[in-house]
Amino acid sequence: MHIQDGVLSPVVCAATGAISLGTVGYSVHRLKQSVGDRTIPLTGMMAALVFAGQMVNFPIGAPVSGHLLGGVLAAAVVGPWAGCVAMTLVLFVQWALFSDGGLFALGANVLHMAVIGAWGGHAVRMFVQRFFGGSRKGIVIGSVIAAWATVMAAAALFCLEFRLSWPSREIDFSKVFTLMVSFHSLIGLGEALITGVAISFVLNQRPELIWKMGTLARPHEGAGKSVHPPIATITRTLVAGLVIALAIASFLSPFASSFDDGLEAVLGKLNLELNLTGSVPGLLEDYDRIPVPVAAWQSIAVSFAGIGGTLAVFVLAWLLGKALPAAPPQLSEAAGE
C-alpha cells in the first residue's frame, strides 16, 4: 500500500520524513560500520529481489490480488540494518522509475514498510523466536507473527497520520479507520502467509542463508565472520513491544470516536471489498447479516477482524512451523549444493 503525494498533509509528510531520515540514516551508519566487502552486493541484490518479489501476484479473489511487501523477509536474510536500507531503496526506485508512491510521502512509506517492516519485523521475530530457543520452527513462527504485526502497526500509524493530516471536528474518522484496518488485516494475512512460506522454503533448501545474530555468514564458510555488532536485547524488546502495541492499537482506533450516518455507506463499501475475498473476511460478512444495532456493529466488525485475523495468523504460524521437516543439527553448518 503505497501512500501517494497529496494524501497526507505537508506537515505530516515533513514529520514522517524526518523520522525516516533519522532511522534510515542510523541504519546506513550501522551498515557502514559493518561494511564487509560483501555487504553491498548482498544488500543490492536483496533490494532487487524484494522489488521483483513484489511483482509476484497472489490472487485473492477475481479482481483483487495481493503481493509481498518484503520487510520481514529482507531483515530475515540480510539483517535489520541492511534490510531497512534495502526496503528504503526499493521504495525510492519505485518512485523514481514508475512514480509509485510519492516523493514527499516517501518518508511515510519508508516509515511503514522499511522501518517498521525491517527493524520492527526483525525485533518482533527475534522476540518471538526466543520462546523457541532459536529453532527453525521459531524462525518461521516468528516471521509469520512479525509480518502480521508489522502490517497492522503500519496501518495504525497510517490512521494516525491521516487523522493528523486532516484535522477536522466534523469528520468521523472511525469509518476511515475501520476501512483501513480491515484492508490491512487482509494485507497482513497475505504478508504473513507469503513471508512464512517463503522463509520455510529457504530454511528447507538453504538454511545457511537466514541471517543469524551477529553474522553475515558466507555460504560454505562455517561460522561466518562477524560483521554486525549485536543489537542490545533491551532495545530489541522495546521495539518489538512498540510494534505489537501499535498493532493492537490499530484495532482499537475505530473506537476512538463516535459514529454517524455515513456508516451505512462505508459498510456497503467494506462488504463490496470483502465479498471478493477468502475465508476470514467471510466471517465478517456473515456477521454483517446479523441484525445488531448499527453502532455496535462496527466495534464487532473490527474486533472480529482483529481477533479473527490474529487467530488465523497463529494457526498459520503453527501449521507452517509444524510442516518443517526435522532440523539439521546446526543451522549454519548445512552447506548448500
Place this chain on the structure above:
Amino acid sequence: MCHRWPPFAKLFTAIAMILAATCVPITHGPLVGIVACVIFFAHTLARIPLAYVCRRLLFFWPTLFLMAISLPLSQAGQKGWLLFVTIFVRGTLSFSTALWLVNVMPFDQLLATLRHLRVPDVLLAIVSLMYRFLFVLWDELDRMRTARSARMFRKPTLWETWRSAAHLVGRLLIRALDRADRIHGAMLARGWDGRTRWIEQRREDRP
C-alpha cells in the same frame, strides 16, 4: 527540450512542482489552475505524449480514489467532499510531475545528481547494483513463471496458487543470493576492497 536541461535543474524543477502541487490550497481556484498549467506546460515542453499520461493516470486514479473516498463517506457534508477533491487534485498533480521527471531524467543521471548532492556512496552503490540486477531478476522470474505454468495441468486451488507463488519468491531469493555471491567474487577479482570509488563520465566518454 527539457531532456537537455542540466540534471540539477530537472530535479529541482520537479521537487518545486511537487511541493507546489501538494501544498496548493484547493479553495483558491486560480492558484490550482496555475500549478496545473505549469505542469502541463512542462509535459508539452518535454513532448511527453498525452495519451501516455492519461493511460498512467487511469491506472493511478483507482488507488488514490480508494484513499480519498473514505473522507466524504465519513462526512456527508461539504467538508468531506472538499477534502476528497483536495487529495484527488494534489495527488493527480504530483503524480503527473513525477511522471514528467521519470521521462526527462534517466535513472543513471538521477543517481549522478544525487551523488553530487552528497548522498552517501554506500547507498548509491547499493541502488545502482539493485537497478542493474532488477532486470536480470525479472527475466529470471519470467522464465520460472513460464516453467511453472508449463507444468500446470489443471486449475490449481487457491492454496496451491499461493503456495507455489510463495515458493517462486523463495526460489528467486535463493538464486538471487547465489548470484550476489558470484557478483561478490567478480568484484573481488577486480580488486574490490569494500570501498566505493567513482569516476564521472565526461562528455568525451559519451560520443
Place this chain on the structure above:
Amino acid sequence: MTESSVISSPSAVRVERLSFRYPGGPDVLTDISFTIAPGEIIGLVGPSGAGKSTLLQHLNGLLPSKLPDTSTLPLEADTRQGVFIDNIPVARKTIAEIRRRVGFLFQDPDDQLFCPTVFEDVAFGPLNLGLSDDEVRQRVRGSLASVGLAGYEPRSTLRLSLGERKRVCLAGVFACQPSVLTLDEPFSSLDPRARRTLIAILRQFSGSQIIATHDLDIVVDLCHRVLLLDGGQLRAAGQTRDILGNEALMERHGLEVPWRLRQK
C-alpha cells in the same frame, strides 16, 4: 601423471600440490600441480563437476575463503604447497597484487557486469587499482578498443547482446592489465560469429591464458597445451593434440575426441 615443476624456468602460474574441499564436503581438488609459462595458452578440459571452476577460482584467490597467511615467510618455493603467480604466493597479504595480475572472466557475464553503464563497469577495476582519473579514462578507452567496442562507453549494460556483454567483461578485465587470464566457459551459448570474434581477441592477448571449456574444437585451435581434470584430480597434461587425440583417455573421462583430430 602430473608435470614436475621446474623452479628455475620462468613461470606465470605455478600450482603446487593443491587440494581443496568445502567445509564438511568431499574433496573437490586433490593434489594438483602444474606450471604455465608466460604467454602460454592452456586448455582446461574435463567433464562437468570435475573441479575446473574451483581450480580457476584458486588462481586469483577467490578460493579458499580463508587465504593462507604465508607472505611473510621466505620463498622456498619447491617444497611448499599452494598457488604462485609470477612466483608470488597467493596469500592474504599479496591478494591485491595477485588480483591485479590475474584477470578472471566469469561464465555468466551478468555476474560480472554489475554497473549500469559500460563505462562504469570497465572503469571499476582501474579505479580499485587507485589510478588517477585520466589514467582510468585512458584505460577504459584502450581496453574497449581492444575488444572492438570503441564508443560503447555510455551504453547501458542491460541492452547488449551476449557476445557484446562477454566482450565488455573482457574489456573490464583487460583494463587491469593482467599478465594471466583465466576464463570460465567463455564460449558457452555464443553464436558462431561472436565465438570467432572472441577467439580473435584472445589470440591477441599477450599474457598466459587458462581456458576452462567443453568446446574442444576451439581448444585444438587455440591452446598450446591441455590439462585434463576429472574427479578433482589432474589426470593428464601435455600437448593439445596428444591429449585430445588419445581416444582411450578421452573416453575414460567422458569426453570425445574433437572432429578436427578425428578426421585426420
